[in-house]
Amino acid sequence: MSGGLSKAMDASAVSSDDCANPRAAGQLSFFTQAFNASSLPGSTHAERTSMAFIPLPRESVAMMVDAVRVSALEDDEKCRFLFEMFDVEHRGVLSKEGVRAFVEATFATNGVEFLGAFDYDAVVGKVFGRCRQQDKMSYSEFKSVFGAVVAESDDDKSKEALGRLTVIVQTHNPKEFVPNTTTTNNNNNERGGRWYRINKFCRRYKAEIFWLTLYFLLMVAVFIAKASRFAFDPAVGNCPRVAKGFAEICLVNTMFVLLPMCRNFVTGLRTLPVVVNHLPIDHHIEFHKICGVVLLLAFLGHTAAWLVIVVYVRTVPLAVWKQSRYHHLAFVRDENLLLFALRVPIWTGVAMLLCAAIAAPLCLEKVRRGKFNLFWVSHMLFIPFLVLMAFHGFARWVAAPQAHYWVLPPIVIYLVEKRYRMTQMFGGQTQIAHVQLSKEAVAVFMRKPKAFSKRQRFLPGMYVFVNVPTISKFEWHPFTISSAPEDKFISLHIQRSGDWTRALYDNLQQHQASRVEDQGSPVTSPYPTVFLDGPIGAPAQDYSRYREVVLIGAGIGVTPFASILRSIMHQWESYRCPQCGHVRFPPSFQLRKIYFYWVMREQEALTWFTNTMNQLSQMDADNRLEIHNFFSSVKNEEVIAPLQALQNFIHDTEGQDIISGLQTRQRTRFGRPDWNAELSRVAQNHRRLEPLEDGDGEREEIGVFFCGPKPLGNVIDEQCARLNQTVPDVEFAFHSENF
Structure with a gap:
């Protein structure tokens, strides 16, 4: 450690003693000793990039940043310690390599990875573009830019720092509409009474x-x-x-x-x-x-x-x-x-x-x-x-x-x-062409059977029953089709949750592991034969009945809406002008607005449909589609604040959401959605300009389609029922598909 850092540590310790905070002083001493003990003497940082620039393992740097953030130190002490830790050249300023290492450590400590073609150097260059010197960052500049990352989220100072870092291009955000939830009787006890709940249940x-x-x-x-x-x-x-x-x-x-x-x-x-x-x-x-x-x-x-x-x-x-x-x-x-x-x-x-x-x-x-x-x-x-x-x-x-x-x-x-169905089963025999394995799910891409389009019209959102004889000759399991009818293949995204799905996952994993090289070209052992029974109708296929739809998928429940979005993408592509590339919608296309919500725990799931969402966003000049992804695994406010700060800054500089890899107007949000606020905003966006009189006209009907766990579906259904009672000219029609 440099002499300047030692002096800073001593000064901070004295300050802590004066403030009668022995715990903070002890933590500061511990961090100093830990960093000194972990440093590798004689390391050459010139050949290192990213977090390897710091002479510590990636995990150690991430843990150190997290430990400093949650410590009892003052905000200035936290910033000073991290600044000196990443100032490996001991010059009192940070280089671009040091700032890049700090950015990586901030995301690594929260278990979040970068998705998409994210360029660290370009972002760091944007950060240094605000500095007085293009290749150096002083401590005051570091604190001004990254103060929100090290400060606790509920601190007023951290919110100010977050605002300084989050310099983004403001997009149109309609004023949130929160309808009046009070009834004509303002007695809270009566509103929560037995007859009120019974009446509410009957209406719902x-x-x-x-x-x-x-x-x-x-x-x-x-x-x-x-x-x-x-x-x-x-x-x-x-x-x-x-x-x-x-x-x-x-x-x-x-x-x-x-x-x-x-x-x-x-x-x-x-x-x-x-x-x-x-x-x-x-x-x-x-x-x-x-x-x-x-x-x-x-x-x-x-x-x-x-x-x-x-x-x-x-x-x-x-x-x-x-x-x-x-x-x-x-x-x-x-x-x-x-x-x-x-x-x-x-x-x-x-x-x-x-x-x-x-x-x-x-x-x-x-x-x-x-x-x-x-x-x-x-x-x-x-x-x-x-x-x-x-x-x-x-x-x-x-x-x-x-x-x-x-x-x-x-x-x-x-x-x-x-x-x-037996005729369908034998006509539905197919082979797996490709699989993509993730931590808890597998995407199976199959050749479309010849008889698949001869039986009945395949609509987006339908599902099929799947039989794999090598696993069980008699078991048929339902899975929603994630591909569109216009696609040349059939895709299923299957979560590993039961004995049969675990057996399928292990079987496909073994087939991928058996891949061998034959004269420079990969040869994979044949995948098992698959029988399909379907397609079979599901609630999501009724989306085309509405002018405005809200599609809500939780985890693997996104699959029916992936099929719908892919089908919409093909339709929009057919409406694209070959000369100018603009998408002109014919009068027969009545779908005016699509709100897509996806709540997932695994960040890896965001990569499943990246191409589809990016293509839709590029064609969506009229803002007919809103994509809202929620990464629910990160829900601690102290964690969300710094991640959002860096996420927003990078989205502004690079035009890409580093959490999902999407190039869309909306960014991936952390935590769980506030369904009251989200659905209220949707209701406000589509209210009639003139209020309806009793019995005069029809209410604007908005289709809400949900696929996911039943408890979450009950919450959304409850919000739809409440809004139907409080918003006079909007009617939410809730459709649920539980798994």
């Missing part, structure tokens, strides 16, 4: 509540209609009514439970505007689950009623039993229980109960995500369950059998669906 889910109410009323009507056909019995009372009523509910739900899972049937319904506008088709899987639960409960109710009947029959006096309308079933009263259990209604009922007992616990979300194979195998028990149900009433104990009339139609529909 009015379509779902209407159809579920209709469904449960149908179940009640079915129960009453069937039970009313049986009179009170002196021996067993109303138990036959209860048993037959629950049996009828079981029969009706065998149809309802299968139809929502007929993929092509649901996809066909999505093409009907009347269905999309009035039926919550996006929740067909939830409806399948509800029907399954109702079927199971009705089955248990039917079983319990028959157990009570058997107990009554075997315990009532003989005289009462002879008065019963069921006294002709003498074996129910007199037969040995073991022989009685071998009768068709009994053993089929026990077998169905066993199927339900196995399948029910394996339907839980935790099992489905972690052990999908068990989930899939247990669901295949519905085949013997339905067959047993069809034969369950053949003994004609109480009435003529009718189960086969209810079971046969859904089975026929399902078999036709299955036959159609």
Whole structure:
């Protein structure tokens, strides 16, 4: 260390003692000793570049910068220490190499890397362009420019320094609109009361509540209609009514439970505007689950009623039993229980109960995500369950059998669906052409099957079921297509989250590792054969119905919107003028504004769709597209402030976002979005110029499409519902696709 630095350390220590801050003085002494001990004597910095210019390992420099930032030292002491640390020539000024090393250390200490073609030297040159000498930076200049990096973010001085560093070209930023969330009753207790929450819930889910109410009323009507056909019995009372009523509910739900899972049937319904506008088709899987639960409960109710009947029959006096309308079933009263259990209604009922007992616990979300194979195998028990149900009433104990009339139609529909899908599967055989592996996901690029475009129209946002026989011959897993229909390939981005996806990731990783060189050209062992079943309709495909859309992807949930953005890119390219290059939109293209939000934890994910977003930004002369990326792993305010300072400065000097590598108007932001502020801004941007009167005109409908974890989707749905109540002339239509 230079004599100047030692004097500065001594002076700082004295100052700390005077201020009665022994902790800061001790930390300053520790940093000095640590730096002296870590320095490598005799190192030649002339041959070093970047952080190697400092005679310390990259990790040590990053840790030192971070330790100084969070220490109890005063801001001036922090700046002075870092300035002297990077002044390796001990001249009292910093060279360009020292400033470059400091910039790299600031990002390395927060685990953030530079993406894109970022040029350190050009940025450092811009920084030195503000100095009095073009090749030297004094301490006062260093503190003026980089004071925000070392100061704590909640310090007023650091905010001033941040403003000095963040000299950016101001873009148009509409004034944030925060609607009035208060109701006509300003009583906070009443606003948060039970009836308020119930009313709010009903407004939010009015379509779902209407159809579920209709469904449960149908179940009640079915129960009453069937039970009313049986009179009170002196021996067993109303138990036959209860048993037959629950049996009828079981029969009706065998149809309802299968139809929502007929993929092509649901996809066909999505093409009907009347269905999309009035039926919550996006929740067909939830409806399948509800029907399954109702079927199971009705089955248990039917079983319990028959157990009570058997107990009554075997315990009532003989005289009462002879008065019963069921006294002709003498074996129910007199037969040995073991022989009685071998009768068709009994053993089929026990077998169905066993199927339900196995399948029910394996339907839980935790099992489905972690052990999908068990989930899939247990669901295949519905085949013997339905067959047993069809034969369950053949003994004609109480009435003529009718189960086969209810079971046969859904089975026929399902078999036709299955036959159609089997044709799709064999027509959907393809080969993997290329893969890109990241830390937690893999991008798979496949040749488009010949039959892929012959079946039904492929729309952006759809998904396919994927089967890889080398991993499992029977497992089919759904994944959203991330490529556009106009692309010559099909791409899937698959996150490593379950046993099957981990096996696929490891398999593809092994294939890449087996790459060998053959006469200077790489030869890769063949990738496994893939079967595709689809494309299948999804909520995101309805984006074209709106003039303004908000696309929100969380993590791997960005894939349907990547497909949409790529399709839009191809459309815009077809509208481009070959002479001037300007994109002229025809009147038929009604999509006026696109707000794209992507929240991710891994910075590496930002590279997946860089080319697509850059091309769209270059063609977007009318500012129809806003790209907002959020890097949620960095959310500490003390970390965000210095990163944003350097990010904004580099974006101004180089025109590139170093966090994402994108050349867009918007920069990647750190932390998580404030959905209230974001959606309020969208609402303000598209409000009508003149307020609507009661019943006058229509509200501007904005489609909000979300794909990601369900808890986050609930938050966004809640914000949309709140804004629909507080903004009079804007209506957010929320569509969710959870994974």
